[in-house]
Amino acid sequence: MWEAFLFFNNKNNFILNQEGSGSFMLNSEGLKREIREKNIYVDNAEDKIGENFIYVTLGDTLKVYDTPVLDVKEPSATKQIKIPEEGLVLEPNKLYLGRTNEYTKTYGYVPLLSGLPELASIGMEIHITAGFGDNGFEGTWTLEIICANPTRVYPNIPIGKIYYYPLVGDSSIEYRGKYFGQVEPTESRIAAEYKLALTRKEGDKDVNK
Numbered sequence: 178m179w180e181a182f183l184f185f186n187n188k189n190n191f192i193l194n195q196e197g198s199g200s201f202m203l204n205s206e207g208l209k210r211e212i213r214e215k216n217i218y219v220d221n222a223e224d225k226i227g228e229n230f231i232y233v234t235l236g237d238t239l240k241v242y243d244t245p246v247l248d249v250k251e252p253s254a255t256k257q258i259k260i261p262e263e264g265l266v267l268e269p270n271k272l273y274l275g276r277t278n279e280y281t282k283t284y285g286y287v288p289l290l291s292g293l294p295e296l297a298s299i300g301m302e303i304h305i306t307a308g309f310g311d312n313g314f315e316g317t318w319t320l321e322i323i324c325a326n327p328t329r330v331y332p333n334i335p336i337g338k339i340y341y342y343p344l345v346g347d348s349s350i351e352y353r354g355k356y357f358g359q360v361e362p363t364e365s366r367i368a369a370e371y372k373l374a375l376t377r378k379e380g381d382k383d384v385n386k
Contacts, residue, residue, distance in 0.1 A: 203286070203341045204229045211286070217341060218282035225279075230338035233277040233290070233318065237332035239265070240274040240362040250371045255364045264329040267301075267322065274362040275303075275320035278333065282315045285348045286341040290318055293337060300325025303337050312344050313351025316359040 203211060205226050211217040219225065225232040243256040255274070258265065267273055281288070288310035292303040305321045320336065355366045 201343055202229055203343075208341065211341070216284045217286065218280075219339070220279040220281075222279075227338065230291075230340050232335050233279045233281075233337050233339060234333050235260075235320070235330060235336040236276040236278045236317070236362075238276065238362060239322075240364060242272065242364070249365075249367050252366075252368050253364060257362075260330065260332045262332065264331045266327050266329045267324045269324055269326055271323070273320075273322040274364060275322050275336070276360070276362045277318045277320065277336065280315070280317055280360070281310075281339070283310060283341070284313060284351070285344055287312060287344055288314070289340045289342065291338050291340065293335060296336070299328060301328055310339075311352035311354075312348055313353065315357060317361075319356070319359065319363045 205228055208217065208222075208226050208229075208231060212219075212222055219231050219233070222231050237260045239258040239260060240255045241258065243254045247253050258273075290304060290308050290310065292301070296303065301322065301324045303320045303322055305323070307321060310318070318337075318339075355369055356363055
């Protein structure tokens, strides 16, 4: 099957051509260009650009769920933990919600957050399936951190990389959901989805009466 093959036209926009296959992401020059064009924003990005990604660092606060059972239909209580300069030891197999120091904005691209291989090799994950962002998202990235071993972490350490893939289609459809503008580590808001679904279901009943 032919896949979309993308090129830049003379206005630095992506155009679509069915002539090849492959996957595409911005390299360092593309990242610098899109930052200048204000399609991508990452705090202090100029000092964090790699070959085809932008480094992000760990903020100084974590959250843990403060309830013995999580209920996806109900908001869950959390407890905030400050990471001191001397570091904090994370317990194995326990979920910690962290955040990037960097506030980001993305327009016309799909950002992908990936963990560092150096952290993976000591058994640390920074996200659980939630690596993709959305066109139009603005905010820090919430990290879902789990360690296989007791691991000491410190504020401001490199924690991950963000890659950027071109968005094919209507880029005017921008994310303005419940995590837009987040700054602190943000607990799951899935309970809001259930309430919204229930409201829609009740509305459908009224229409069908």
